[in-house]
Amino acid sequence: MANSSVYDFAARDIKGNEKQMADYKGQVLLIVNTASKCGFTPQFEGLQSLHKELGGQGLEVLGFPCNQFMNQDPADDDAISQFCSLNYGVDFPMFSKVDVNGDNAHPLFQFLKGEAKGLLGSEKVKWNFTKFLVNRDGKVVGRYPPTTKPEDIKADIKKLL
Template sequence: MSIYDIPVKTIKGEQQTLAPYQGDVMLIVNTATDCGFAPQFKGLQKLHDEYADQGFSVLGFPCAQFANQEKGDDAEIAQACELNFGISFPLYSRIDVNGKDAHPLFQLLTNEARGVLGSKSIKWNFTKFLVDRDGRVVKRFGSTDEPAKIESHIRKLLEDPAKG
């Protein structure tokens, strides 16, 4: 199954797939508004704003699996992201990223891009997966990797997809 075929639910409850992003570069992130890494929202939004017109999107997937740092329902999460962080990039319904109930999207992402020492599991909030224009997962970034550090990788994929 292609990354573009996996069903996802928007933060507003609408069922869809990632097909609208086919041909774009995506940065898919598991987020949490109460996490110590939440200040990264601003850097993610900056990347989204800077490169959206070149075919780039940040996609946020809230998750409460790490110290329950995403406590609200989808409406509360959307409001917190907008009011506290000025988020306008697409957000999706809260999901699990690890374990038997891990969302199929994150099952695919973790199979394609392993973490430290080949680990599949996500260690914490704000793990980021860079996906090229062909839907291939090209790189995984950890929670401590600031969005600014990822910018050069995004630029390379936008300028020359073969360099991913």
């Protein structure tokens, strides 16, 4: 059976624990591939702001560190977690580092890319801080490029809450 929603997947959280995406059933998800040493890294602030403002209404921001773009997240999970917490006050769920492209791409990202294609129909994630918006039914409803700031997605998120 083909996967039909994000709830069909699991991923390791940044502490190494297996986490079922089904645990987020009924919530709106903003799934982002992140990096600690990227020009877009300050977007952690905007993501945390969305998490704080809309978390109580059913939004869950999920961060997935990725080191596939010019080695911009070379640290281990523990160091990444500390960086995000200390520099940006991140307390939304962060996951263990993943690949988003290529043969070793995490199955969740393979699914997200297939459901919401990028520019010109490309499935490939172009850079860090590509954002996927998922509705309360686990369906991918939007894909935003790294240049789209988290606050610019707020209206789309509110429509789903």
